[in-house]
Amino acid sequence: MDESSREKRSPVKLEKTAPAEAALRASDADRDRTADILREALGEGRITAEEHAERVGAVYEARTVGELEPLIRDLPLPDRPAPAAVTRPYDASVRPGGEPAENLIAVFGGATRKGRWRVPRRTNAFALFGGVEIDLTEAVFEQREIVINATAIFGGVEIKVPENVTLRSTGTGIFGGFEVKVSEAPDEGAPVVTVMGFAIFGGVEAKPKRGKRLRNLRARA
Template identity: 45%
Template sequence: MTIEGSPQGAAPDLPGGSQMRASDAERERIAEVLRDAVAEGRLDMEEFEERLDAAYKARTHAQLEPLIRDLPAPGAVPGAAAPGAVVAPAPLPADATGLAARDGWAERIGGTPTSKWAVAVMGGFGRKGTWTAPRAFTAFALMGGGEIDLREARFEGREIVIRCFAFMGGIEVIVPPDLETHVSGIGIMGGFDHRGSADGDPTGPRVTITGLAIFGGVNVQRKFRKEDQKRLKTERRREKQARRDELRAERRERRAELEGRRAERRARGHDLGH
């Protein structure tokens, strides 16, 4: 991903504390700006997911600031103050983070686990929807496949460990963008995808995904919740329709203007003929 004004893979040397360590609250504020941008159609989904992943992995202000440099961000951007200025963190909402209030992590922690293990032998399994993930969940796939979707899940506790073992098979784990996730599995003649590792909302659960893949694979993906996807698609459709209506109105105005000019020329010709 390349951000305008910042070479790919290099953090800009910014004044005003650009190398200061970023806090979880600052990462969340950047993530919120990115969510607003994709909802407004300023970013497509692919670019949004790249920037969001970079925001949750950022360690300094210099890594955060380029992610929203080309976006209209409300308030000050961490690390973007003038030379010599004192950078003060923006005030947090009363509940410490607006995202926590919106997503309701507190309401999703606690309860009896739906299941503590899943097995697929030359077949498949799925854990998705509003199931309750246990503190320790074990998934095993032998010449088969499975899906573990945590986007709508509840959690038995704040610390969740998912152990995935894939032998000549595959397991996919799907997490929402704001869920803290750490991947530490090993792939032998197979693959264990660590790209899903990222910090998340500090008020939510912490999920550790570990295990082993031999001649198989474990894939960890960060995806929007279904209602968020529907909302973004609806907003994009509305924006496209509004733009189409605007273009139609402009074309009607141009046609009316051309007709007016033609009528004026005809009137002038008629006057000259007399």
């Protein structure tokens, strides 16, 4: 066994994560921080696009902190504080925060979410040689701020929102397109949908659907 192999298998980093901590349920923030480390590693050439796709898929399927640690064990960790929460309850009387994110995964296939459905505070969309469609035009918004974390690798993610909803973007295209038709709703109380993530040899598209409007900005199912 060569020296580099021994370094990768070294138990030193594992000792930093106590068994009790490893068994903790992973939060959306934990998954997002892990995905950010993988994205930076891809941009720096530390891992290939194939390795990145495999690991990111595992990130959003991980249930515990211990399942996330091996995915970045061989990568340098950035020395920065955890990002602040970007969402707040739209109507605290409807439902408390902390509900789990919804994961839509399309690998050599498709995944669709549309019709009358309750939009969670966070939705993770992952497309690898496949397509994900998210239609919010008939959805029920129970939070004012919604985050959609979209990752498209040799695939596509399409997002449709009502015309009177604010649409924002913090995504990036790497040999791909990340096209979000940013718009601000005239009503200050309108829901805000932020699309984040990245596209590699793929595409993420988000835009308002003409003729579709939320009739009640505080609609409840």
